Amino acid sequence: MKPNNARELNLEFYKKLYLIRTSEEKIIEHYFEDEMKTPMHMSMGSEAISVGVCQALTKQDQVFGTYRSHALFLAKTEDTDDFFAEMYGKKTSSLRGKGGSMHLCSPDYGFMGTSAIVGSAIPVALGCAYANKRAKNGKVVAVFFGDGAVEEGVFWESLNAACLMKLPIIFVCEDNGLAVHTSKAQRQGYDSIIDVVSNFNCIVCEEKTTDAEIIYKSISKIVEQMRMEQMPCFVRLEYFRYLEHVGVNEDFEAGYRTKEGFEQWLKIDPVKLQRKKLKESGLEEDEICILESSITDKINNSIKAAKKAKFCDVSEVYEGVLT
Amino acid sequence: MSNGYCQTYAPISAQGAGDTEVRKISYCQAVNEAMFQEMERDSRVFVYGIGVPDHKKIFGTTEGLLERFGSERCFDTPLSEDAMTGLGLGAAVNGLRPVHIHIRIDFLLLAMNQLANMISSFGYMSGGRLKVPLVIRAVIGRGWGQGCQHSKSMLSTFAHIPGLKVVLPTTPADAKGLLISAIRDDNPVLFIEHRWLYWQEGEVAEEAFAIELGKSNVLRKGTDLTIVGTSWMNAEALQAAEILDKRGVSVEIVDPRTISPLDDEAIVESVTKTGHCIIAENDWLHCGFGAEVAARVSQKCFGKLKSPVERIGFAPTPCPTARHLENEFYPNAMDIIRAVEKKLGLSEMDLSEEDFYSHENRFKGPF
Numbered sequence: 001m002k003p004n005n006a007r008e009l010n011l012e013f014y015k016k017l018y019l020i021r022t023s024e025e026k027i028i029e030h031y032f033e034d035e036m037k038t039p040m041h042m043s044m045g046s047e048a049i050s051v052g053v054c055q056a057l058t059k060q061d062q063v064f065g066t067y068r069s070h071a072l073f074l075a076k077t078e079d080t081d082d083f084f085a086e087m088y089g090k091k092t093s094s095l096r097g098k099g100g101s102m103h104l105c106s107p108d109y110g111f112m113g114t115s116a117i118v119g120s121a122i123p124v125a126l127g128c129a130y131a132n133k134r135a136k137n138g139k140v141v142a143v144f145f146g147d148g149a150v151e152e153g154v155f156w157e158s159l160n161a162a163c164l165m166k167l168p169i170i171f172v173c174e175d176n177g178l179a180v181h182t183s184k185a186q187r188q189g190y191d192s193i194i195d196v197v198s199n200f201n202c203i204v205c206e207e208k209t210t211d212a213e214i215i216y217k218s219i220s221k222i223v224e225q226m227r228m229e230q231m232p233c234f235v236r237l238e239y240f241r242y243l244e245h246v247g248v249n250e251d252f253e254a255g256y257r258t259k260e261g262f263e264q265w266l267k268i269d270p271v272k273l274q275r276k277k278l279k280e281s282g283l284e285e286d287e288i289c290i291l292e293s294s295i296t297d298k299i300n301n302s303i304k305a306a307k308k309a310k311f312c313d314v315s316e317v318y319e320g321v322l323t
Numbered sequence: 324m325s326n327g328y329c330q331t332y333a334p335i336s337a338q339g340a341g342d343t344e345v346r347k348i349s350y351c352q353a354v355n356e357a358m359f360q361e362m363e364r365d366s367r368v369f370v371y372g373i374g375v376p377d378h379k380k381i382f383g384t385t386e387g388l389l390e391r392f393g394s395e396r397c398f399d400t401p402l403s404e405d406a407m408t409g410l411g412l413g414a415a416v417n418g419l420r421p422v423h424i425h426i427r428i429d430f431l432l433l434a435m436n437q438l439a440n441m442i443s444s445f446g447y448m449s450g451g452r453l454k455v456p457l458v459i460r461a462v463i464g465r466g467w468g469q470g471c472q473h474s475k476s477m478l479s480t481f482a483h484i485p486g487l488k489v490v491l492p493t494t495p496a497d498a499k500g501l502l503i504s505a506i507r508d509d510n511p512v513l514f515i516e517h518r519w520l521y522w523q524e525g526e527v528a529e530e531a532f533a534i535e536l537g538k539s540n541v542l543r544k545g546t547d548l549t550i551v552g553t554s555w556m557n558a559e560a561l562q563a564a565e566i567l568d569k570r571g572v573s574v575e576i577v578d579p580r581t582i583s584p585l586d587d588e589a590i591v592e593s594v595t596k597t598g599h600c601i602i603a604e605n606d607w608l609h610c611g612f613g614a615e616v617a618a619r620v621s622q623k624c625f626g627k628l629k630s631p632v633e634r635i636g637f638a639p640t641p642c643p644t645a646r647h648l649e650n651e652f653y654p655n656a657m658d659i660i661r662a663v664e665k666k667l668g669l670s671e672m673d674l675s676e677e678d679f680y681s682h683e684n685r686f687k688g689p690f
Binding site for chain 1: 401408412445
């Protein structure tokens with residue numbers, strides 16, 4: 001059921017933001033145990049984007065992510081059992097240890113997959129959008145990628161084809177200004193991607209906000225407009241990557257960015273911001289605490305179950321190469 | 324005939340019912356007929372790629388498809404091999420059955436990332452929940468001065484990647500039956516067609532039929548020596564076998580038809596019988612399919628071999644354009660005959676009266 005009033009919506013945003021943030025905090029807490037043997041590319045800082053966009057989509061709508069997709073996976077599925085089972089590589093995961101943190105997949109929830117090769121999921125999303133258009137099923141596909149992906153040829157090939165074929169696809173550029181450790185200034189020969197993309201026959205939009213509600217409203221409007229005008233959309237959403245490129249630590253000492261920059265963004269942290277909004281809307285502190293502790297319990301239970309679960313038989317490695 | 328290569332497939336046969344003679348059609352018509360019949364049978368099948376609906380019709384193999392099935396199911400694309408290959412993957416996981424065509428396999432290399440990083444592993448990475456019923460048809464082969472970027476084969480490169488099936492039919496019947504199977508398969512299939520084979524004719528049943536992927540075929544029975552051929556090299560091997568027959572040498576030819584997965588049973592059975600094995604490969608040899616066959620033969624026919632396994636293939640160079648250099652680059656029936664003679668300790672026979680295949684003197688079958 002989709003929440004239909006502002007208060008319910010804000011509660012929904014917070015639940016998802018808190019779920020994502022706490023799941024990643026738990027990863028940090030347990031990672032040193034060395035049982036989650038998968039390279040973690042943490043979403044921390046970006047949660048409002050996944051939550052806002054996914055809230056504007058239906059369960060049947062489809063998304064594609066990148067190797068940094070914890071937030072997107074949990075925003076779309078809220079399935080912490082499957083999520084942690086895969087982080088631990090256990091039999092109880094629907095991927096049975098074949099994906100790890102970088103290759104999450106949950107087609108039943110419309111989470112179609114990711115790629116750890118920058119830009120590579122973009123044309124696959126295009127194909128899903130093509131099939132949806134052919135089926136006239138009204139589904140929208142949202143493909144998430146970073147600002148580095150717009151330097152890949154396949155992004156431009158896909159954008160061109162989507163505009164030409166008028167496909168129901170949203171290109172979501174999660175712009176953190178970094179490709180691993182390299183800034184945009186060192187990579188891009190233009191000032192504004194929006195200016196460039198504006199020359200294509202598509203809807204363009206950008207937001208610099210950590211407010212999931214603002215993103216939700218923008219994307220909801222865009223989805224309507226896409227339906228009316230039979231056009232794809234490119235949206236650029238800025239965020240600050242809190243942690244290192246890969247791993248669960250901060251790395252401000254490395255010198256490629258400053259802690260001051262981080263502190264500016266921390267003031268408008270998406271989870272804290274949403275919590276503040278809930279309180280302003282009249283929710284009591286203890287009501288929020290109850291909600292938070294139920295989410296934390298759910299996560300802890302998922303972790304406990306994942307740790308306890310068995311690994312699948314090694315013969316599993318040979319399963320599913322071909323059907 | 325609109326393109327000089329093959330006739331439009333006519334769904335209504337000129338031959339009456341009960342006609343006992345199996346009709347002969349070209350390889351090109353067989354491919355076209357398979358496309359037509361599968362698109363007729365299953366509305367999820369669509370065909371696309373650069374130049375697919377234009378007047379040249381991919382050597383004629385897409386003739387009539389646009390007119391019958393419309394531009395929604397038969398369409399041209401931007402020059403974006405990478406994205407268009409990804410599009411095939413996405414369409415396939417969402418339930419369609421795409422056939423993506425590359426008029427030169429060299430162009431498919433632009434989509435190597437999608438093939439090797441996405442398509443081959445997408446089903447595996449979904450825990451088996453997503454199926455990828457995608458066919459990529461790619462044309463290989465020599466023309467006339469095609470040069471190094473319009474003539475590659477790359478068979479082994481693709482066969483090396485787990486999760487891709489690699490099919491390369493030699494006969495018209497195989498072209499039809501294997502393409503139908505490829506389209507009905509729930510896995511990604513790379514379907515490789517040699518352009519010189521388009522003109523060969525053979526007996527092909529009119530109704531749709533499927534030939535199981537991953538099964539070898541004995542193209543010619545023999546007792547003295549086994550040739551394992553891929554694609555066009557089977558045509559060369561057949562000619563070599565006919566010429567060698569004149570001096571009493573009996574050659575058996577095994578066409579694996581699908582190099583991944585590879586059914587080595589027929590190869591092993593044949594080499595066990597003959598004790599000699601030559602692999603005539605339509606590709607470079609280094610780290611190639613022939614090396615795989617040689618390894619399997621040495622493993623499974625050890626003790627039965629009367630001579631070391633021999634390989635014949637392209638020169639280990641880029642493909643040149645001038646005819647005399649091109650002739651040196653490509654192996655042909657004469658090279659096969661000389662290799663057989665050497666292997667069996669025979670003197671070189673006089674081949675001066677023989678007429679070998681060339682661009683002008685192309686093979687027209689039948690097999």
